[in-house]
Amino acid sequence: MITARLLYAVSARNATGTLLVGAARIEIQRGFVYALAFEQGSVAHPRAEENLRRLLRHAAGIEPPRVRFEEGAPPLHRGRVTPFHPAAALRNHFEAALTLGAGPSLRTRAAREKVRLTLAPHPSCLGFDEKRLITLLGVPRTLAELDDARVATPVRTERLLAFLDAAAAIVLGPSAWEQLGLAEGAPIDEVRRAYKRIARDLHPDLHPGAAENERRDLESRFVALTAAYRSLLPE
Numbered sequence: 001m002i003t004a005r006l007l008y009a010v011s012a013r014n015a016t017g018t019l020l021v022g023a024a025r026i027e028i029q030r031g032f033v034y035a036l037a038f039e040q041g042s043v044a045h046p047r048a049e050e051n052l053r054r055l056l057r058h059a060a061g062i063e064p065p066r067v068r069f070e071e072g073a074p075p076l077h078r079g080r081v082t083p084f085h086p087a088a089a090l091r092n093h094f095e096a097a098l099t100l101g102a103g104p105s106l107r108t109r110a111a112r113e114k115v116r117l118t119l120a121p122h123p124s125c126l127g128f129d130e131k132r133l134i135t136l137l138g139v140p141r142t143l144a145e146l147d148d149a150r151v152a153t154p155v156r157t158e159r160l161l162a163f164l165d166a167a168a169a170i171v172l173g174p175s176a177w178e179q180l181g182l183a184e185g186a187p188i189d190e191v192r193r194a195y196k197r198i199a200r201d202l203h204p205d206l207h208p209g210a211a212e213n214e215r216r217d218l219e220s221r222f223v224a225l226t227a228a229y230r231s232l233l234p235e
Contacts, residue, residue: 003021004059004094007056008169010028011087011090012031025037033048033084034081036081048082048084053092056090103161116140116171120137143161180194191229191233204219
């Protein structure tokens with residue numbers, strides 16, 4: 001799944017470079033696939049999109065360290081194809097991997113949390129009603145708010161969000177800034193102070209008398225807080 005998620009992120013950002021998947025390579029310009037070369041000796045399908053689907057299936061057995069994106073890498077033009085956007089093939093790949101009930105399960109998880117769109121999908125993989133849902137997700141919304149807008153049926157909404165969740169294109173709950181009680185864009189020194197202050201209150205080791213369920217809740221909140229803090233640190 002890491003290959004599909006990385007390709008989704010690269011294409012959603014309109015990036016240019018080369019995605020290396022083992023011995024295979026996908027050359028990308030502004031989010032569009034321009035060349036796709038399989039391992040030596042493999043037979044290419046006449047349809048470039050089908051080649052991509054085959055590569056994504058093949059990549060499922062490749063270890064993550066052998067998958068990487070080299071942004072800005074000069075093209076070699078191996079396996080030149082008529083340029084196409086990978087969004088439709090990616091959506092088919094993600095949806096084929098979804099388990100039965102993934103949509104309703106997401107609805108349960110997001111019953112009280114807002115859905116935040118982090119990487120908008122390309123319009124080529126969306127239906128008309130789904131494009132309107134993506135527009136609504138320009139600001140964080142709960143599933144109830146999406147249902148109330150009546151731009152798509154609840155089942156269609158669940159299907160779209162399950163795909164975006166599989167692609168790591170949405171997050172549920174408060175933003176990293178909100179978890180730290182800060183305004184978006186706060187200076188890094190404020191981020192560090194806020195994290196230390198809240199972490200002291202949440203760290204499970206500082207609550208030795210907490211019941212088991214309370215300790216599990218503290219651990220979950222502490223892990224989420226730490227992940228939010230790390231996501232805001234400069235690289």
